[in-house]
Amino acid sequence: MKYSYYPGCTLHSTAIEYGWSTEAVCEALGIDLVEIEDWNCCGASSAHSLDPHLALALPTRDLMRAQAVGADIVMPCAACYGRMAAADHKMRSDSAWRKEMEAEFQTEYIGAARPRTLVDVLGNDLSPEALAAKVKRPLNGLRTVSYYGCLLIRPPDLTNRWDDPEHPVVMDRILKALGAEPVQWAHAVECCGASLALDRADVVTVLSGRIVQGANDAEADCIVCACPLCQANLDSRQKGISPKVPVLYITELMGIALDLPGRSKWFAKHLVDPRPMLRRKGLE
Amino acid sequence: MTTGATASLSSAVRTSAASTAGNAQRVDPSFLPTVEALSHENIRRCYYCLKCTAGCPTAYAMDYGPAHVLKLVQLGQKDKVLQSKAIWMCVGCETCWTRCPNGIAAGHVMDALKQMALREGYAPAERRVLVLHRQFLTSIRLFGRVHELSMLALYKLLSGDLFTDLDLGARMFLRGKIPILPERIKGMSKIQQLFAKRPRGQE
């Protein structure tokens, strides 16, 4: 299985453990990730907030460059996915815009490759049985709550409903295959506060705090997510919440289940250290 | 769009706080059609069911919920809308669009309103939000990718918000999550060309 790979800025920085674990897991599962050559930032919330042209042109450059690989573009970050999906949708639905962009980048847009999120690929292109067959250390007894946030599954006009926008199931399916015990909770699709992380930390503290509290109420051992910004917000805004809840990327848990080397380096990056919990569960 | 119909709006509608109906604020006639054109959203379809507000994660911290913003746009209340906190508090989570019975993406309207506010010189009600967005884009303009360290430093400096989350930043830094040196892409000339382009319709 070959995919064009768009890591996005955070996987080289604040979410470096997501980057490491993604690459390790994909390698172990025989997923060939071909990184887009010289990719640029998607523009994130800032571009679409301030400049509608940049908001589409920046990710379009990446879409154009990804065509060289000739496979679906996989990205671990939900926010990057949102921008790529918006840019791809615009290229497909607005021919005047497509012509303008084709001239801008001197490239024809074929549209054969579609932007997809990493969890979509891991949960849908790989059967749960195939995944389960590779599990070496089942995550027995690990109570997880899956957290999707917003842009992974919304808006349906752009995601084409690859998973249900109100009640997504893909992460639970993966976690079950890993032997974990996904728990139902109410906060799977609530917003963490997203880009207000720094400028309105008070809002993020309220929103993320509510989600983390929800995980505690569900007696979950950890929150499982698939977005660097969500992870950072949930991981960093736990003041006053007890006990603190580790927030793990789904690829990190896959790394444990597949018994991949070098894991401790990933967990050291977390603000809420997951290692005591993992130790307790015999999963370190 | 409807120049005729809306041209007459200005002479007809004034609004104000209830007590001062006499010296009500005048309305920019082109407001509604302009916002519709910029956002590509059909705001007239809103019948104000409030489902967007009810589900909006940040509405509690807004001065007007998203439904109110749409209503004020319908009523041509330009100043109120462009001076509002609401437009800066929207995080673009697309929850409103997902659920709206009339298919309106209120978040896209919020974006159009932010851009309009900037272009027309309205002071942003949430200045720090704007500063962060700007530093984020600056980072892309300089490197093609975001470099957190320089972006955050500039943000702290420009927003005046020097002390919040310093410990958090330090913890992140210590865990090696914030690289010191930026990654700079090769195709910077194209990126800078894109930045140099004024978006159409916004000159």
Added chain:
Amino acid sequence: MKRIGVFICHCGINIAGTVDVKRVAEALKDYPGVVLATDYMYMCSDPGQSLIRQSIKEQNLEGVVVAACSPAMHEVTFRKASAQAGLNPYQTEIANIREQVSWVHQDDKEAATRKAIEHIKTIVEKVKYNESLIPLSLSLVKKALVIGGGIAGLQAAIDIATAGYPVVLVERSDRLGGHVGKLSGVYVNFNAARDLLESKLQAVQENPRIKVFLETEVEELGGYVGNFTAKLKHRGDNGGEPTFSEHTFGAVIVATGHSLRPLSKFGEYGGGRYPNVIDALTFERMLAPDGPTGGEIRRPSDGQVPRQVVFVQCAGSRDPEHHMPYCSKICCMYTAKQAALYRQRVPDGQAYVFYIDIRSQGRDYEEFVQSAMTEHDVLYVRGKVARLYEEDGKVIAWGADTLTGKPVEVQADLAVLATAVMPAEGAVELAQRLRIATDEHGFFSEAHPKLRPVESLTAGIFLAGTAQAPKDIPETVAQASAAAAKVLSLFSQRELVAEPTIAYVDEELCSGCGLCIPACPYQARAMHPWKHKAIVNEALCQGCGACVVACPNKACKLRNLTPSHVLAMMDAYLAEV
């Protein structure tokens, strides 16, 4: 040459606003055969019709062309007027200069005027070739079929049978009463629905002219007004093979009612996964004394009495993006009723109603909703609920408050969704079997939304109740009686009269090839048993002309639209172009 009069209608400004009617009259005045060309404000009005009648007599007209609206509107009107003046009605034709000219060419008055002139000349040519025809007489079976045993079907059956005509009432399920039978009571006066229904059920049971078939559906319907043949399918006993029976009817009333949008369609409200998020009909059963809880309000998850109940209106209504664009009409009122009943039975409980607009339109309806708010202390909150989820045994509802514009959260024990009213299951398939039209949602289409609300577009088939559109019990009952009135009117005729402008076969030319038989969409063609010539079933033929096209020998013709007619019309038209 035939003496033809041309009458041009202004239709107020509908025609005259675009077409220069004076010029049209002037242009037609000297056209060959035309002895009179005149215009009038409303030709369909009494003076307009008098003008036609008078002109026929004074000018000895042998043909009339009325240039006006679509013949679907007033062909009958003007043919009747001609007949009153002694002219064979089939010598009168309509030139449609409204729908086909003025309404579609409003921005080009000059072209519209020219087109109107061309159009009228074409019809004048047609009239020159028209024969005087006599309407056909068809037999009439004075027995009605009512499909659906809800309150609408019951009422229609009672009214027809009381007037003395036999009725067959078929019901798909194993009991009569439909949705009304499931309700706890009706709004405004809380009268028990059971009692209301009982009086109707009794009337049906006691009337010897009503034959009820339960567990029965209409498998096929053939024939035409006055002479429908229906094949009914009766469910077999204990899962056995179904049995069939055939009947003839003169008229059919379709009263198949409605269904509700399933909870699974509402992802943001849990999509059916939360036991304490229920639909209003389930709550209705909870309120009903003969329901599963004996009238006690107990939430499904644990049988506890809910202390906080959230009512969510417009669940799937007024939502063109995800659900149904229309308003379901009944929810505002039954929600007020349910909330008031809840407060009566759980006096220390709190009821919240989330709504968009309160639609309480009927006698005492407004007052009823007001009393729910003021006397029963039901809290009305304006705004659609964005999300419902269960947490810690509570149903959390996220709404918004109009006045503050801020989100509000209610921690409830039970949520009741007023789900959208949808057509009954299988409505579209039934419509196809009956050959009647539905709208885009599957509700049966009435002949005219204002003045023919209970007639379908197929003669002899009438509509009653929610099968046509969402409506409440009073409206449904009135509509059912109205449909019955149409049947009674029909049955009061001695025989049926049908249009003679249908196909005929020129036996000299027919080679008996049979190509016309499959070409006919109305099963009106057959082969004569021994002559080896095609024949026309005059009752079924609709005059569509498909056989004319199919016939290789030009043996099939339409009365008053023969090749001579068409060629003359083409000549007139092309002469103008």
Added chain:
Amino acid sequence: MAEDRAPITRVLIIGAGIAGIQAALDIANSGYEVVLVEKEPSIGGRMLQLSETFPTLDCAQCILTPRTVEAGHHERIRLMTFSEVIAITGEIGHFTATVQRKPASVNWDVCTGCGLCQEKCPTKVASPFDRAMGKRKAIYTLSPQAVPNKPVIDREACTWFTRGKCRLCEKVCPVHAIDYEQQATTTQVEVGAVIIATGYTLYGLENLGEYGYGKIPDVVDGLAFERLLSASGPTAGKVRRPSDGKEPKQVVFIQCAGSRAPETAMPYCSKICCMYTAKHAMLYKHRVHDGTAYVFYIDVRAAGKRYEEFYHRATEEDRVIYVRGKVARVFRDGDQVVVWGSDTLSGASVEVAADMVVLAPAMVPHPETQRLAEMLGIPANEYGFLLPLDDNILPVETTRPGVFLAGAVTSPKDIPETVAQASAAAAKVLSLFAQWSGVPQAMETPVGAEAS
């Protein structure tokens, strides 16, 4: 006593609006006789005053005129216009109604309806049919399409009756039909059943001082606006404001004028205003492309087939601006009418300097209906709407056997509901008559006998 005589299979229908006409046609077309009484000189009622009808925008004249003409010419319908029922006695099967005909001052038996008298009459007065948006002569028909198309003289306006001068109509009438001496006449009709279909009138807007109706000429009611929109109305369908005949560029529509106001006017909802106001605003925009229409409302009540969609069309395609809130005050400012309201949704006060204001008045029953109800012993509610036996399952039946109700006489209703109810009332009458005239022939085969 009544048992000795066979019941009479003839119906009296009081009121010849769309309800009365529909019931009359249903019954007459089933072979029974109808006496149709109307107090105006011609039939058609309110619907004939309308321009176009929601939600299809069919022109009201176009769809109604065939019915008025059919009723006017029907061999089994006896029209008694310009007449009122002043007494009814008897029981089901044998009612005797006394019908009083007002003096038309024209001998209708000889009048040909040529219209010359109306053309020549020198006296003009505000036309009530046009809601004073236009004028009519002292000798008049309601409209050129009137059924019957015979004029009457308005004795309060005619200068012969007021000042003893003129008699011009008498001079010009080619058939000598004018009869200034004509007296009221009474006729007794014997019927077996009665349908009351007296419809509605409009709440007196003068009572709502804050809206300035009756004081400010450019504040009109919805029915007056219908006449302005009507192709056959006083302005031939052009929207012109009453004060100076100018085309209004800003029009404010105020819903619930007298409805939903338990303390100050009527507590009930008048049901039709939301839809006709949406239609008014829409038609106004069709006529005045550069105009702006505002609708002040409390709740938008668009419950009916394709009604919600119609309302959406008004806001979306025709760009009508909806403001949620009742208007507090309307006053004159120069040649403008200023409207003070507030938008409850945004919390903002809204002030519109309009050129014209259209109020949607509450529907109330005709005062005469009360008298009829008393004569027949039929209960009415406190506002005068007549009460059926049971709202849900006996919506057209009354406490008085043989007397039925149809249309807005029981509560505000729109046209399709009225038409359905009229046919329902007809069904009840047809059922009775069928029983009285014997079971229809060939009915003896037991039903379902041929079932295999």
